[in-house]
Amino acid sequence: MAEVIVAKTAGFCFGVRRAVDKAFDLASEGGKLYTYGPIIHNDEVVKALSEKGAVVLSTEEELEAVSEGTVILRSHGVSRHVIEMLDKKGTDYVDVTCPFVKRIHDVVYEESAENEIIIIGNPDHPEVEGIRGWCRHDATVISSVDDALEFVGEDGKSFCVVSQTTFNYKKFQEIVEILKKKLYSINIVNTICNATRDHQAEAAEIAEAADIMIVIGDKKSSNSGKLYDICRARCDRTYFIQTLQELEEEGLDTEGADKIGITAGASTPNYIIEEVQKYVRRKL
Numbered sequence: 001m002a003e004v005i006v007a008k009t010a011g012f013c014f015g016v017r018r019a020v021d022k023a024f025d026l027a028s029e030g031g032k033l034y035t036y037g038p039i040i041h042n043d044e045v046v047k048a049l050s051e052k053g054a055v056v057l058s059t060e061e062e063l064e065a066v067s068e069g070t071v072i073l074r075s076h077g078v079s080r081h082v083i084e085m086l087d088k089k090g091t092d093y094v095d096v097t098c099p100f101v102k103r104i105h106d107v108v109y110e111e112s113a114e115n116e117i118i119i120i121g122n123p124d125h126p127e128v129e130g131i132r133g134w135c136r137h138d139a140t141v142i143s144s145v146d147d148a149l150e151f152v153g154e155d156g157k158s159f160c161v162v163s164q165t166t167f168n169y170k171k172f173q174e175i176v177e178i179l180k181k182k183l184y185s186i187n188i189v190n191t192i193c194n195a196t197r198d199h200q201a202e203a204a205e206i207a208e209a210a211d212i213m214i215v216i217g218d219k220k221s222s223n224s225g226k227l228y229d230i231c232r233a234r235c236d237r238t239y240f241i242q243t244l245q246e247l248e249e250e251g252l253d254t255e256g257a258d259k260i261g262i263t264a265g266a267s268t269p270n271y272i273i274e275e276v277q278k279y280v281r282r283k284l
């Protein structure tokens, strides 16, 4: 019978667990509750929270219009001006920005007093938008090796480089090597979260040996997408699903498979991992 290997690092990381637990605790207390953006990139969790009465605010205008209740600022973090706006308005808020993200805010705030900031990450990701919003002047965002090759730094400037916490470590190193050759004065602060690194390393190790790999995560989640890329590069038969239902619909073909690996993005709740695992074992 085929062996099923479930990654030990699969599922919620420390920062996401902390944010989700706090949100459900507050929801159970009653009263008006909002989250600024979905609490995590997982539709199932967002739906469960909305059933408890939490409302997702999508824009800064909506956030500004809140006149009562509590707003949760999620683990991705927000710009400095959002915090200032809430403080000024006296809005009640609970900031569950992951401490690892908060550290990047502190680094760029301090460093941007004298240096130019380069953020390695996806410019459209809310975490990167938040980090950008702590720089005292506009930062450059580099998301690929091509971006790094094209980048021209102003002569005589010093640079500080940070990364989105969920960025792929290998790609980060490649980009940093290119930047080091181009820029005279550069301070690299590796801000990739250990949870992400461990997660990616374990997924790579399992995928290398697996005949089939299943990555569970929301397609909107950056770290789930990266896990999928890592697994797909090592295992042709890699499935990317959000729920057990999606796997059932896609049809899991276990023919000729001796090892089936399962991992899940940092925003995937445990119960979904359990369901998928049980289903896979039943199929064997």
Ligand code: SF4
Pocket (backbone or CB within 6 Å): 013, 014, 015, 016, 075, 098, 099, 100, 101, 165, 166, 193, 194, 195, 196, 266
């Ligand atoms: S991946 Fe790391 S930085 Fe991001 S929320 Fe989780 S623990 Fe925090």
